[in-house]
Amino acid sequence: MIKISAFSIKILAAVFMVMDRVCYLLMPELVVLHLLGQLSFPMFAWLLAEGEKHTRNVYRYGSRLLITAIISQPIYSVVFQSLALNILFTLLLGLVMLRLVKRYSQLWQQLIITGLCAVVAESLGVEYGIYGIGVIFLMALADKLKPKVWLLYWCLFHFILVTLFMRDIVQYWAIIAGFILFQFNINKVHELDGFMCFNRLI
Numbered sequence: 001m002i003k004i005s006a007f008s009i010k011i012l013a014a015v016f017m018v019m020d021r022v023c024y025l026l027m028p029e030l031v032v033l034h035l036l037g038q039l040s041f042p043m044f045a046w047l048l049a050e051g052e053k054h055t056r057n058v059y060r061y062g063s064r065l066l067i068t069a070i071i072s073q074p075i076y077s078v079v080f081q082s083l084a085l086n087i088l089f090t091l092l093l094g095l096v097m098l099r100l101v102k103r104y105s106q107l108w109q110q111l112i113i114t115g116l117c118a119v120v121a122e123s124l125g126v127e128y129g130i131y132g133i134g135v136i137f138l139m140a141l142a143d144k145l146k147p148k149v150w151l152l153y154w155c156l157f158h159f160i161l162v163t164l165f166m167r168d169i170v171q172y173w174a175i176i177a178g179f180i181l182f183q184f185n186i187n188k189v190h191e192l193d194g195f196m197c198f199n200r201l202i
Contacts, residue, residue, distance in 0.1 A: 006050055009181070013043035025079070035173045041087065041128060042135055042177035048091050049139040052098045065092040085126040093121055094136035101140070110137075131161055131171070147182055154178040 020037020023030050055061045069088035076086040097117040101110045114137045118130040126132065134157060142150055155175055162171045 006047060009043050010047055012180075013040045013047065016040035016043070035170065038171060038173040039177040039180070041132065042139070042174050043181070044087070044091065045094065045132070045136045046139040046142065046181060048094055048136060049098065049142070052095055052140070058095070058099060062092060062095050065095065083125065085124060087127045087132075089124070090121065090126045090128050090132040091136070093117060093124075093126060094133060097133060097136065098140055101137070134161060135174075142181070151178060151182050 016036050016038075017040035019033040020040060023033035023037065027033065051061065052058065065088055069086060069092060072088060073086055077083065094117075097114060100113045100117075104110055104113065114133060118133040121133050122129045128135070138150070138154060138157060141153075145153070155178070158172060158175045162168065
């Protein structure tokens with residue numbers, strides 16, 4: 001398998017995100033950009049999960065996320081004419097969830113915590129809501145499960161959650177992001193510089 005650094009994943013995620021925003025704001029007729037844009041959040045979620053594992057100061061990490069989220073919220077609200085909290089709030093809530101999950105060893109306990117955070121996400125109206133929290137939780141399991149088992153859970157998660165709650169078939173395209181991460185064998189990446197770059201980014 002081809003190996004890729006976390007820094008390269010960050011660049012890919014950013015490029016896909018820009019494609020999605022360009023489609024929404026400037027070229028709505030280019031649907032392919034919107035489809036590719038669905039790959040960005042899972043990649044950012046994986047970077048968050050890895051950043052949480054490698055950060056030396058989770059409070060500073062969370063503070064940077066919070067400050068950046070607050071600063072960017074007015075711009076986000078005006079540009080996209082939305083009352084939802086931007087994706088950085090989703091990542092921040094996901095970071096809190098990951099830290100809480102670490103305190104419990106039983107899977108059922110972790111699922112309860114994840115479920116409660118998903119309810120909070122929906123109540124606060126953060127971008128991606130319950131889906132975003134679920135994706136972050138799964139990305140944190142990427143190095144704890146066998147790759148093919150994780151990929152199975154990843155696909156089932158999308159087929160169940162997107163079908164029952166989101167009802168937006170475009171979101172199914174996010175499944176491809178899991179296959180990209182699987183193909184590049186990122187669970188065995190040792191380029192910690194990538195993780196440090198991500199931590200400094202936020």
